[in-house]
Amino acid sequence: MAFGRPERDPERPVYVISVAATLVSAHPRTLRIYEDEGLLCPARTPTNIRLYSENDIRRITWIRHLTRERGVNLAGIKILFELEERLGARILEALYAEGTADAEEAAAAAALHAEDTAVTPDMSTPPSTRPSAGTTPASSTVGEP
Numbered sequence: 001m002a003f004g005r006p007e008r009d010p011e012r013p014v015y016v017i018s019v020a021a022t023l024v025s026a027h028p029r030t031l032r033i034y035e036d037e038g039l040l041c042p043a044r045t046p047t048n049i050r051l052y053s054e055n056d057i058r059r060i061t062w063i064r065h066l067t068r069e070r071g072v073n074l075a076g077i078k079i080l081f082e083l084e085e086r087l088g089a090r091i092l093e094a095l096y097a098e099g100t101a102d103a104e105e106a107a108a109a110a111a112l113h114a115e116d117t118a119v120t121p122d123m124s125t126p127p128s129t130r131p132s133a134g135t136t137p138a139s140s141t142v143g144e145p
Contacts, residue, residue, distance in 0.1 A: 013051035
């Protein structure tokens with residue numbers, strides 16, 4: 001008789017603050033600030049240790065994306081969370097998906113631009129007669145005919 005691993009419950013608080021902070025590449029103090037600002041409400045153990053769920057981790061990821069990629073301050077994020085709650089819409093998921101798609105498009109465009117503007121050396125002249133970087137050819141020197 002084989003027992004399968006129970007399904008993960010995204011609501012179940014399982015991560016202590018140090019693990020949660022590592023998962024989202026943040027400092028534990030940052031997570032405390034998010035809690036102080038009312039953006040997070042992690043569960044607490046009887047000994048008052050914060051425990052974060054998968055949903056909390058997802059929410060922290062959205063907060064970090066909005067602050068870093070979109071330039072939204074914490075007060076603005078709080079308003080977005082409140083709107084999302086009132087409307088019942090997934091505003092943050094749409095903004096996150098849009099932001100990651102924009103970042104991927106920008107990276108692809110930058111790669112194409114880098115390929116298009118790559119400088120190739122002029123191989124039609126021998127290396128000894130090619131001007132080196134930062135020098136001017138002798139015929140363009142001021143004062144000489």
